[in-house]
Amino acid sequence: MALDIKDIKRLKELTGVGLTDAKSALEDAKGDFDKALEAMRKKGMTKAEKRGERETRQGVIGTYNHDNRIGVIVEVNCETDFVARNEIFTDLVKDLAMHVAATNPEYLDETSIPEDVRAKVKKELEDKAKEEGKPEAMIAKIVDGQVQKYFAEKCLLNQPFVKNPDITVGDFVKEHNARLGENIVLRRFSRMALGEL
Numbered sequence: 001m002a003l004d005i006k007d008i009k010r011l012k013e014l015t016g017v018g019l020t021d022a023k024s025a026l027e028d029a030k031g032d033f034d035k036a037l038e039a040m041r042k043k044g045m046t047k048a049e050k051r052g053e054r055e056t057r058q059g060v061i062g063t064y065n066h067d068n069r070i071g072v073i074v075e076v077n078c079e080t081d082f083v084a085r086n087e088i089f090t091d092l093v094k095d096l097a098m099h100v101a102a103t104n105p106e107y108l109d110e111t112s113i114p115e116d117v118r119a120k121v122k123k124e125l126e127d128k129a130k131e132e133g134k135p136e137a138m139i140a141k142i143v144d145g146q147v148q149k150y151f152a153e154k155c156l157l158n159q160p161f162v163k164n165p166d167i168t169v170g171d172f173v174k175e176h177n178a179r180l181g182e183n184i185v186l187r188r189f190s191r192m193a194l195g196e197l
Contacts, residue, residue, distance in 0.1 A: 072100045073190045089180060
């Protein structure tokens with residue numbers, strides 16, 4: 001089967017793997033670009049997770065301003081100043097800031113949710129499930145799923161990425177870990193909107 005060199009190069013660019021690996025992935029997927037990309041994402045994320053323990057002392061504080069009405073600041077860290085100055089990295093920072101402006105997340109991830117907030121939401125959902133007459137034995141399982149879904153929408157790293165809703169923001173960052181060969185961490189963010197307190 002003849003593979004299109006443009007697909008091989010595009011797969012290489014999106015995943016950070018070598019040309020040979022990109023070609024092999026396309027061959028394994030019988031020329032199906034989406035299947036090859038999914039397979040490479042899985043491999044790339046495995047590599048990225050191994051990098052997750054390495055220290056990130058460099059990076060960029062990026063900003064995004066939408067119509068002078070919404071402003072966002074994000075801190076994204078990496079391992080070296082070489083990567084921090086890389087165009088791929090700076091584009092990542094801009095995309096993350098734009099995403100925060102568009103979606104207004106409340107928390108970075110599950111670990112940043114205050115325990116009292118989590119307990120309050122859980123109690124409200126338990127009360128609602130009881131009022132609806134859900135079976136007592138199923139309430140805990142139902143509520144756990146609802147709590148997870150509730151906070152997934154409010155946690156930045158769990159949100160579907162605005163430019164590609166098929167992946168989460170966390171997966172988007174991991175793709176860049178694989179692509180740039182360094183541990184990349186979205187450390188914090190702040191969003192301000194005109195007239196909001």
